[in-house]
Amino acid sequence: xxxxxxxxxxxxxxxxxxxxxxxxxxxxxxxxxxxxxxxxxxxxxxxxxxxxxxxxxxxxxxxxxxxxxxxxxxxxxxxxxxxxxxxxxxxxxxxxxxxxxxxxxxxxxxxxxxxxxxxxxxxxxxxxxxxxxxxxxxxxxxxxxxxxxxxxxxxxxxxxxxxxxxxxxxxxxxxxxxxxxxxxxxxxxxxxxxxxxxxxxxxxxxxxxxxxxxxxxxxxxxxxxxxxxxxxxxxxxxxxxxxxxxxxxxxxxxxxxxxxxxxxxxxxxxxxxxxxxxxxxxxxxxxxxxxxxxxxxxxxxxxxxxxxxx
Amino acid sequence: xxxxxxxxxxxxxxxxxxxxxxxxxxxxxxxxxxxxxxxxxxxxxxxxxxxxxxxxxxxxxxxxxxxxxxxxxxxxxxxxxxxxxxxxxxxxxxxxxxxxxxxxxxxxxxxxxxxxxxxxxxxxxxxxxxxxxxxxxxxxxxxxxxxxxxxxxxxxxxxxxxxxxxxxxxxxxxxxxxxxxxxxxxxxxxxxxxxxxxxxxxxxxxxxxxxxxxxxxxxxxxxxxxxxxxxxxxxxxxxxxxxxxxxxxxxxxxxxxxxxxxxxxxxxxxxxxxxxxxxxxxxxxxxxxxxxxxxxxxxxxxxxxxxxxxxxxxxxxxxxxxxxxxxxxxx
Numbered sequence: 001x002x003x004x005x006x007x008x009x010x011x012x013x014x015x016x017x018x019x020x021x022x023x024x025x026x027x028x029x030x031x032x033x034x035x036x037x038x039x040x041x042x043x044x045x046x047x048x049x050x051x052x053x054x055x056x057x058x059x060x061x062x063x064x065x066x067x068x069x070x071x072x073x074x075x076x077x078x079x080x081x082x083x084x085x086x087x088x089x090x091x092x093x094x095x096x097x098x099x100x101x102x103x104x105x106x107x108x109x110x111x112x113x114x115x116x117x118x119x120x121x122x123x124x125x126x127x128x129x130x131x132x133x134x135x136x137x138x139x140x141x142x143x144x145x146x147x148x149x150x151x152x153x154x155x156x157x158x159x160x161x162x163x164x165x166x167x168x169x170x171x172x173x174x175x176x177x178x179x180x181x182x183x184x185x186x187x188x189x190x191x192x193x194x195x196x197x198x199x200x201x202x203x204x205x206x207x208x209x210x211x212x213x214x215x216x217x218x219x220x221x222x223x224x225x226x227x228x229x230x231x232x233x234x235x236x237x238x239x240x241x242x243x244x245x246x247x248x249x250x251x252x253x254x255x256x257x258x259x260x261x262x263x264x265x266x267x268x269x270x271x272x273x274x275x276x277x278x279x280x281x282x283x284x285x286x287x288x289x290x291x292x293x294x295x296x297x298x299x300x301x302x303x304x305x306x307x308x309x310x
Numbered sequence: 311x312x313x314x315x316x317x318x319x320x321x322x323x324x325x326x327x328x329x330x331x332x333x334x335x336x337x338x339x340x341x342x343x344x345x346x347x348x349x350x351x352x353x354x355x356x357x358x359x360x361x362x363x364x365x366x367x368x369x370x371x372x373x374x375x376x377x378x379x380x381x382x383x384x385x386x387x388x389x390x391x392x393x394x395x396x397x398x399x400x401x402x403x404x405x406x407x408x409x410x411x412x413x414x415x416x417x418x419x420x421x422x423x424x425x426x427x428x429x430x431x432x433x434x435x436x437x438x439x440x441x442x443x444x445x446x447x448x449x450x451x452x453x454x455x456x457x458x459x460x461x462x463x464x465x466x467x468x469x470x471x472x473x474x475x476x477x478x479x480x481x482x483x484x485x486x487x488x489x490x491x492x493x494x495x496x497x498x499x500x501x502x503x504x505x506x507x508x509x510x511x512x513x514x515x516x517x518x519x520x521x522x523x524x525x526x527x528x529x530x531x532x533x534x535x536x537x538x539x540x541x542x543x544x545x546x547x548x549x550x551x552x553x554x555x556x557x558x559x560x561x562x563x564x565x566x567x568x569x570x571x572x573x574x575x576x577x578x579x580x581x582x583x584x585x586x587x588x589x590x591x592x593x594x595x596x597x598x599x600x601x602x603x604x605x606x607x608x609x610x611x612x613x614x615x616x617x618x619x620x621x622x623x624x625x626x627x628x629x630x631x632x633x634x635x636x637x638x639x640x641x
Contacts, residue, residue, distance in 0.1 A: 204414055206368065
């Protein structure tokens with residue numbers, strides 16, 4: 001188990017280096033000069049050259065990459081070209097907002113999606129199963145911003161019980177989390193149902209019934225623990241997506257999270273901020289995947305012992 | 311005749327499928343005596359497993375449905391019991407061992423957790439007592455290093471060991487009836503013999519009645535007192551084990567017997583098979599279900615289904631042993 005964890009951590013380092021390289025190359029390739037954008041065409045070529053020099057953009061690419069990497073290891077991506085804010089400070093500020101939203105949306109999605117999926121699997125073929133599955137399709141396919149606006153109209157304007165924007169108190173996060181979580185709730189319900197149905201047909205479920213175990217114990221204990229592996233994979237990645245911010249939801253609710261930061265960085269060609277944001281997103285996914293992989297071992301003794309023995 | 315522990319009367323278990331009504335078990339009657347072993351033989355799909363699932367109350371409804379009959383266990387009809395009452399019977403009074411030891415244990419729980427679960431469900435034990443009893447059961451089914459195995463997961467055990475665990479789990483609450491659904495089919499021949507011996511031994515020790523479901527006549531010869539042969543959802547012959555092996559009467563039974571290759575057979579002799587397949591439920595012949603494959607079938611066989619009737623001290627469903635056969639052949 002320990003060697004497995006160590007091996008996975010080692011892989012993580014290589015993945016991050018690879019991503020940093022690709023990010024760097026792509027940012028050099030995309031059209032649009034940050035300096036020109038900064039100066040809004042007012043500047044003469046000399047000034048542009050001067051600023052390029054100050055920002056280190058006139059250095060050879062491999063030196064630029066080296067400098068970027070050197071900074072990235074210390075979590076120092078430089079300062080934003082536009083706001084002059086230190087990138088890591090901006091990331092942390094936005095992360096604090098996004099993480100609240102992500103956690104609430106995740107809890108909402110899991111609390112609705114997983115029980116609905118189990119319920120639907122147990123009532124397979126009944127009318128209620130179809131109702132849950134139709135709702136889940138709506139959840140998955142309805143555009144988040146549309147759903148967000150509907151929520152704002154109902155709960156913010158008509159009923160006037162929840163704020164429609166801002167990010168001060170917990171109440172501000174309710175509508176955004178529901179809007180963000182809805183599609184994940186839908187996909188969680190679907191994967192839970194599929195996974196449960198597959199497990200419910202297994203021989204060991206029949207054995208559990210033949211023992212005289214109650215229906216509840218058969219479903220919640222014998223079936224669910226086996227069904228959890230695909231569910232965990234999905235919800236891990238889902239949580240990764242939520243943590244990297246939702247541009248649309250943040251826009252609709254005026255929440256200054258990671259999504260907004262990324263959009264700003266992109267539209268301004270703000271290289272340090274963009275590099276910092278992309279590396280943050282990559283890091284989140286790598287960590288989430290690591291946690292998901294390690295949780296398999298927790299859920300499935302075959303993986304735990306198989307790797308230990310190898 | 312001993313006391314009847316289980317008596318099945320006219321059991322009909324039907325399945326409503328998209329292709330129509332499948333009468334998987336169609337009017338089956340038999341009984342199991344206390345301390346005896348009844349062997350149920352037949353090809354795949356003849357209804358033998360469904361019969362056992364019906365007794366356990368584990369037939370999925372829908373699509374399944376118990377359309378008629380009675381299952382009397384200790385004089386009480388199991389079909390009248392509520393789910394709650396059935397739960398206290400399953401695993402406690404009637405236990406079952408399945409065909410696939412590799413997949414019948416839950417992979418994410420230890421052997422011990424699964425054994426303890428059965429014990430805690432039915433016996434009034436503390437966790438510690440259940441653990442001790444569980445280890446004792448593992449020793450009883452001759453699992454070496456029982457204490458160590460107790461905390462291992464199913465994938466760490468071989469198929470034979472897992473089947474022993476299944477037997478330990480089935481027997482831990484001292485059931486009155488043990489249903490074994492092809493317990494040795496998935497195992498190596500040497501392990502098969504050990505498992506059968508173990509079942510026999512434990513039966514002697516505990517006085518449990520056994521229903522042994524198999525397609526293997528070798529297994530029957532090993533363990534059964536009585537034998538019931540099933541074909542297409544119906545009983546075709548029911549006799550003692552000695553009678554069956556001495557003189558199989560139904561053409562299907564002796565067809566099965568002939569399928570077993572013998573060591574002193576000539577090398578050049580081809581293996582005998584019963585030609586054809588079990589008819590599917592939507593293609594049942596009008597008369598005897600076996601007649602399309604029967605080498606001795608006569609016109610009468612194609613017209614109506616023979617009754618299960620007594621002949622030479624046993625029950626057999628074939629016109630050959632009735633007066634109608636004589637009349638039919640004189641025509």
